[in-house]
Amino acid sequence: MQRRAQRDGQFDEREQRAERVRRTGGASRLLAAVVAVPVMLIAAGCSSDSGSGDDTKDSAASTGAGSGADAGSAASAAPTVQAAAYKKLPEACAVVSKKTLTELVPKGAAKGKEGTSSDTAARASCSWSSLANNGVKGSQFRWLNVSLLRFESDATTGDGETQAKAYYAKQVKDSQAVSGAKNVKSEPAAATGDEATSVHYDLKKSEGAFKQQTVVARVENVVVTLDYNGAGLAGDKSPSADTLTKAAEKAAKEAVAAVQSANGEGGGGSSDTSGKSPASPSPSGSASSAPSASPSRTASGSASATPGATASKAAAAAPKTSASAKS
Template sequence: MQRRAQRDQQDQRAKRLHRVLVCAAAVPVMLVAAGCSSDSGSGDSTDKAANAAASASASPSPTVEAAAYGKLPEPCKALSKKTLKDLVPESKSGKEGKSDDISTRGSCSWNSLDNNGVKGSQFRWLNVSMLRFESDASRGSGDKLAQQYYEKQVQDVQAAEGAKGVKSEPVPDTGDQATAVRYDLKKKEGTFKQQTIVARVENVVVTLDYNGAGLAGDKSPSSDDLAKDAKKAAKEAVAAVSEANGAGGGKASGDPSKPASKSPSKEPSKEASKGASKDSSASPSKTPAKKS
């Protein structure tokens, strides 16, 4: 009886030890399973991030059409000698405006005073300014930037301070688009007849200012005659832009199938743009210097 009791006690202790060992073995199995589950979630998140980065890097970077024209003509040589003789007959030479980059901005002006003694005198002032825009991926193509500047330039001319009887009209066969604005400007020296042609050819904007006045008792010039001369000169200035860039330079060359000029250039700075606007809107009523 005593031996049986001892064996029963030993069997119970063995069973309890077995249960403890079984439970102990089960714990690491659960931990391993939990660890695998956690790793799996982290891996999915990492894969998604990697796929997103790869997709972003595979997206093509934005591109913009190259500008047609890469340079400007010499502004004081943009008009023929005959045209200058007709518009500013008493002018000896043009005065070139200052520019920090002649490939993006240029201007030239001429003064003419025909003194007729006691009969008075005829004054003429002519100015040509050009501004070229380069294509930029963040801002758009050179054509688009020139288009925006062209529209603003026309609006600024139409709103000139002191202008009387403002009239505007399109100018055909002058670049891609052109607008003529005319008005009178009365000053103490006399009434000045102002003519401004704003034209865009590809990525270049040309602004031509021409005005005349009869001084010291001489009669005022005809606005129609001045407008006719201004349009002729503007057409020459626009053609000079195409010629400066070679026969293959842009649509204005007459053959849109030819490649655009690839001449390297810089985007005109904000200061240059402001300066060009100031040149084109210069006061036509500047008192002419009298002949000695």
């Protein structure tokens, strides 16, 4: 009985120890679980922060890419104009050959007077005058002026060729509407640049009857205006209008060819497929690269080459020279 009681006591002690172990183990597991929860929360927070940073970077990158695309689109949408074909003008006093000058202004072929210009690559001019004294018969007066005007392409005013076309049309119209002009006739001038018009008329002055010839020609972005007039003074007969017209058109062709040659074209003696006139061996010069020349500036710059101005200049010069010739 005593042993049984001892065994029962030992059993009870084992049960109690087992119960304590179970209780201790459960508490430990609970404690471990409680400790693990903050760790998981911290890890989740770190993971969340890392993802947020990546999202921010991706957003910034996409925004930057979008801005670059917008900038590229804006740049491509910016207006552009076609570059001007011709960048130079020849020396104005050398656009007509010596031989032709001798025919048109025999007493002044070697005395070309260059016009003033602040930009010879955009505008230039040269004039010649001649007075041939025929003794008691009177004298023959001739005056020749060549004006060159080059238009540069510009985003505001447009491409050079379009500007030149507009100025060409204006020059032709002005030549046909000179005050006091009689028997005005206009006709195309063949094989002279891309387009050309010859205008001729009579202009009566107190000094005599003047025959005015104006040839306006355009080649690419350059406009050539050639004025040629003649008169019989102090009793001499008036020159033939047909003769003066042919001479003026010949000189205009040489001037156009000189413009082409100055820009590296021509020299073959035959016209190309664009209808431009053949190049002549007349000398030409070159100029430095030119700034833009808008119509508003160039029109005023070449006013001296208009028919009205040239006729009045010739009329003013004629009486003085003829009087000295007669004396």
